[in-house]
Amino acid sequence: MPKKGESPRSRDVRQARLHMVRDIADRQGGVVSRDQLRTAGITPDELESHLRGHRWCPVHSQSIAVHTGPWPDAGRLWAAVFEAGDRGCLDGASALIAGGLEHYTEDVIRVSVPRGVLTRHAVGVEIRQTRRLEPDDLAPSGIPRTRPEVAGVRAGLWARSDKQATLLLTMTAQQGLTTADRLGAQVMRVKRDRRRIILTGVIADLVGGVRSLGEHEFARMCRLRRLPEPTRQALRRGPRGQWYLDVCWEPWGVVVEIDGIHHEWAANVVADALRHNAIALDRAVVLRLPLLGLRLAPDEFFAQITAALVARGCPLDVAS
Template sequence: MPAKGHAPRPRQEREVRRAAVRDVGEAQGGVVSRDQLRAAGITGHEVAAHLRAGRWRAVHTQSVAVHTGPLPYVGELWAAVFEAGDRGCLDGSSALIASGLQHYTEDTIRVSVPRGVLVRRAPGLDVRQTRRLRPEDLAAHGIPRTRSDVAGVRAALWARSDKQAALLITMSVQQGLTTAERLGAQAVKVRRDRRRMLVTTVVADLLGGVRSLGEHEFARECRRRGLPEPSRQAVRRSRDGRWYLDVCWDQWGVVVEIDGIQHEWATNLVSDALRHNAVTLDRAVVLRLPLLGLRVAADEFFAQIIEALVGRGCPMPVAS
């Protein structure tokens, strides 16, 4: 400590500034922006000295890692935002990941900036201008990013495939990042996009229209493939009560259960398992068809259904 009445020596001042920078970096995955460094009183010469000495390392052009270890993903996210400038924010699937989306990764970090803002390019970053960026769309706390309901719809619109789009919407609800109602409110704002109908349909599934919507689509797919008309909502009775089957072909003992998102929830696991077992004990083949599968892998699932029907003696043409 300096003697009473004496100003801190330059070396002590530098240590205080470095400690303050480390504190900021701890909350940002070890990354600080060059603006934050200047605000902390770190000069350009000091930054250059730390970089030359290997104590710090540059991340893109607008930020610095204030440690020498591996950069965690949260640090990469902060560096991406810093590269976009003070008006940039994570968007789409990157915003969902920053909000806690699990079991999903992306090779590229998506950042949105308003129209007219300078766009910097860097490896692994996709910085794009957009007219859709509004202050009310941003999360209130944490790394700058769009809210999960906004990000979920945009992630679906920007996804590489319909399958990925449907998965992102479904996962954001399953993992509690947002609700189907909030996604629906954002989906209706989309005026023109090739995935507008897909997004609306998946959100409708999540809102609870699974049974009628899923069975309607299933019946349409059966007719398109030349399958015999199945029975719908067939009733089976057991010692424990009644079981309602989504669709079945009684003559050949084939049952298809169409699972919506609610079948993933713990409250339904027991009743679903009991129903499945009861029907199986009745010597029927029970196939599960997730509604998401009907959206993104219908051909593969119907190939299994046709195999089950043919294997039980159903005379029918091969699906076209």
């Protein structure tokens, strides 16, 4: 609605400014920075009018949502970056989520700034200074964030536990955000960190063909029990196409299928059954190991695997 006494030209200019703001917000999850509002020509009085009228609302000290509905995830991420200033970027798991990582959530949005940059406090946002931030580390487009291979390694370094670090690295490669080789190149940049050796081992397994957290843990448990090194992700072909075996000991015809959550999806039931039967027809012993079993009863399952290997003629001293 035009303001009282406002000329048509002034009204057109004001509407053009608002249209510019909405265009920017549409690309940023409905959120704009105060700097962007100033650049678009929005005066402090106009901003205050929108806030008092509950048409807009503040997100943090440096960002405004130009609507009053729920903030989408993209808007929250942009607001976190705005709070860090023009040199801030999403990092670690937050950068992975912004880059497309699925089935993983974080309670706090992580933003990095170069060493020496002033940081602010915002609820739900963690802004940290870091020396590990180079221009080449940034993704070329979209919300300011580190590239997936950089973010994946840093997410592993900053994870709450070794298991969470393993999960984040594996999901990053498994979901195709980057490759294990690129993760490996990034971990070589880490000179001193207590988790460097662990991350190097996880990435080495990913390069070797591990496609899930379950397979990584399985490989580690095999080494602990001095079992022969199995083949991972072995390719098989049949009349209905090709598939990969999770792990197998080909000399003795023993296969272990590690069932993650994806095996419970209805779309996988028929394919899993056909694959299981085709392997059995090939005279292989097929053992199923649910990921939950790997967590809760590893000794019992590995006792069955050892028994199957021995029954097929595998000498226990093969791995020694």
